[in-house]
Amino acid sequence: MNIGQAIIEALESLLSNKMRAGLTILGIVIGVAAVVAMLAVGTGAQNSISNSINGIGTNLLFVASGSFQRQQNATVQRIEPLTQQDAQALTDPLQAPDVAAVAPIIQGNLDVSYNGEQETVQVTGVTPDFATVRNVTLSDGDFISDDQQQGGSMVAVIGPTTADNLFGTHVGVVGDTIRVAGQPFRVIGVLTSRGGGSFGNEDDLIYVPLNTAQLRLLHRPNYQVDMIYVSAVSSDAINSASDEIAEVLRERHHDKVGQDDFTILSQQDILSTAQSITSVLTVFLGGIAAISLLVGGIGIMNIMLVSVTERTREIGLRKAIGARKRDILIQFLTESSLLSLFGGLIGIALGWLIGFVVGRVAISLGTDLEPVVSLQAILLATLFSTAVGLFFGIYPANRAANLQPVDALRYE
Amino acid sequence: MSEWVIEAQDIEKTYQMGEVEVSALCGVSFQIAAGEVVSIMGPSGSGKSTLMNILGCLDRPTKGTYMLDGESVEAMTDDELASIRNRKVGFVFQSFNLLSRSTALMNVELPMRYAGVKSGREEKAREALIRVGLGERMNHRPTELSGGQQQRVAIARALINDPAILMADEPTGNLDSKSGKEIMNLILNLNKERGTTIIIVTHDPNIASQTGRVLRLRDGLLESG
Numbered sequence: 001m002n003i004g005q006a007i008i009e010a011l012e013s014l015l016s017n018k019m020r021a022g023l024t025i026l027g028i029v030i031g032v033a034a035v036v037a038m039l040a041v042g043t044g045a046q047n048s049i050s051n052s053i054n055g056i057g058t059n060l061l062f063v064a065s066g067s068f069q070r071q072q073n074a075t076v077q078r079i080e081p082l083t084q085q086d087a088q089a090l091t092d093p094l095q096a097p098d099v100a101a102v103a104p105i106i107q108g109n110l111d112v113s114y115n116g117e118q119e120t121v122q123v124t125g126v127t128p129d130f131a132t133v134r135n136v137t138l139s140d141g142d143f144i145s146d147d148q149q150q151g152g153s154m155v156a157v158i159g160p161t162t163a164d165n166l167f168g169t170h171v172g173v174v175g176d177t178i179r180v181a182g183q184p185f186r187v188i189g190v191l192t193s194r195g196g197g198s199f200g201n202e203d204d205l206i207y208v209p210l211n212t213a214q215l216r217l218l219h220r221p222n223y224q225v226d227m228i229y230v231s232a233v234s235s236d237a238i239n240s241a242s243d244e245i246a247e248v249l250r251e252r253h254h255d256k257v258g259q260d261d262f263t264i265l266s267q268q269d270i271l272s273t274a275q276s277i278t279s280v281l282t283v284f285l286g287g288i289a290a291i292s293l294l295v296g297g298i299g300i301m302n303i304m305l306v307s308v309t310e311r312t313r314e315i316g317l318r319k320a321i322g323a324r325k326r327d328i329l330i331q332f333l334t335e336s337s338l339l340s341l342f343g344g345l346i347g348i349a350l351g352w353l354i355g356f357v358v359g360r361v362a363i364s365l366g367t368d369l370e371p372v373v374s375l376q377a378i379l380l381a382t383l384f385s386t387a388v389g390l391f392f393g394i395y396p397a398n399r400a401a402n403l404q405p406v407d408a409l410r411y412e
Numbered sequence: 413m414s415e416w417v418i419e420a421q422d423i424e425k426t427y428q429m430g431e432v433e434v435s436a437l438c439g440v441s442f443q444i445a446a447g448e449v450v451s452i453m454g455p456s457g458s459g460k461s462t463l464m465n466i467l468g469c470l471d472r473p474t475k476g477t478y479m480l481d482g483e484s485v486e487a488m489t490d491d492e493l494a495s496i497r498n499r500k501v502g503f504v505f506q507s508f509n510l511l512s513r514s515t516a517l518m519n520v521e522l523p524m525r526y527a528g529v530k531s532g533r534e535e536k537a538r539e540a541l542i543r544v545g546l547g548e549r550m551n552h553r554p555t556e557l558s559g560g561q562q563q564r565v566a567i568a569r570a571l572i573n574d575p576a577i578l579m580a581d582e583p584t585g586n587l588d589s590k591s592g593k594e595i596m597n598l599i600l601n602l603n604k605e606r607g608t609t610i611i612i613v614t615h616d617p618n619i620a621s622q623t624g625r626v627l628r629l630r631d632g633l634l635e636s637g
Contacts, residue, residue, distance in 0.1 A: 237475045319470075320497060321497065321498065322494050322573075324526070325494075405470045407498075
């Protein structure tokens, strides 16, 4: 008996009891669909997070005061805050040749109003370089200029949502004057909409010149800054830029070795953290889905056992006319594998559909999530479901193959 | 090579029924020559089914030796027995035992598939069906055939690998007398035309009278033959 004939016979046998075959594979269908959908949505989520992290800037480094290693090194005595002077020092091409641009910020939530409309918005004081470091794009007007920063101008760049909330529109609002903490600011630009990202809503915020924020709105002592964004000259230079920044800051803050009072994070650090979280989640959900595959496999075993009992006489006859153990084994294993293979294929289609629907729902809820059904996921699901059928088919098939022809023929 | 197709020497068969040992055959010896038509008779419980199973290599004797077409059978593994059944024995059962999902043609082909015949199977199966008078109904399933027709398919299947012996267990037991006669004629003609050795297990003295020799069993022993 070759495999082709075995498959044809198995198909005939399965088709002769379509209802039962259909119900049997249901477990596998659901299991595979769950696995495929989980993997698809997981991969989609990962991509979407990666995109939003990549979208916040190019070759970006985050410098913040304080040390994440404080718990290990409880001896960091004194944390010196970052200042505008620190930021200035990082722009020195001699000390930090791999640094392309530096953008210190200060940030706070303030009341903003226009014509009686009022809301609390995150106001960030930024330098003109912020636009390049953070990939800021405008749908209207201009970003803050060097002159406006130097002169502490009362100007503001606002997010589209902020514009909508204050003006009822985000078109044609450049030139209007809003009040931030009671002081008049002229709107000079409106940001392009980015949608909700992993870093909070990037559409509902206001940028003002750093000097203006320091003098009139947020008043940090000693020209402290909340954070410094640094962009490296290239993606290869990120590590060396990070080292250079650390070197400059250690010197300025007189830090002892191993007791930095600041933390430098690269985009890559954040990306890999986010990815490890989503992949743990994907594996976890996939594992749960795999359990339903197992249950489906047990269902197949159950039905195959019933089938073997039902067909005892047939097995006896086959043996009487010359079927060897191997022939019977192959016959029943082919049936159970085919069952689960079909289950797997239907499950893949269903999982794909579920992933697609989840993606649509996510988009309609404003989250950009494109489920990705990878070739690996399909191969994995197909292989795994067939393996489940094979594994759970072994016991019934063995039982069939080991029947004695005399007993089997006599069976009623 | 002896002229005997079947040489049974002191065949014993005991079954373990719980605590009790039951002897179905208590030392049976006989020979059957090539081309003979033999019937095995006896009341139920006489051991004729057990003897039939052993002669057909479906079962092994507990004691004694059995040579089928020159091959000693007692020490064979299950798979070797399967191969012997496939090549040397053709079975015809009382209840036909056809595969209900397969066509007549597929049923007849099946032993060739287990024999590993690669090509020409369908052609040979067609010829066999034509020979038993079923040329018109090759693609029908057993449920679409009458009892007599089903038994013809079974006979075609039994002969497809040119076996040394044909074993028929009450071949007419489930048939009306007309188709029973036709089946008996078919079987006896096979013996005349092809010289196939035939062993028929039966209750029916009419059938036994058509065979050249009758082996009578009683309580696991051979009474006559």
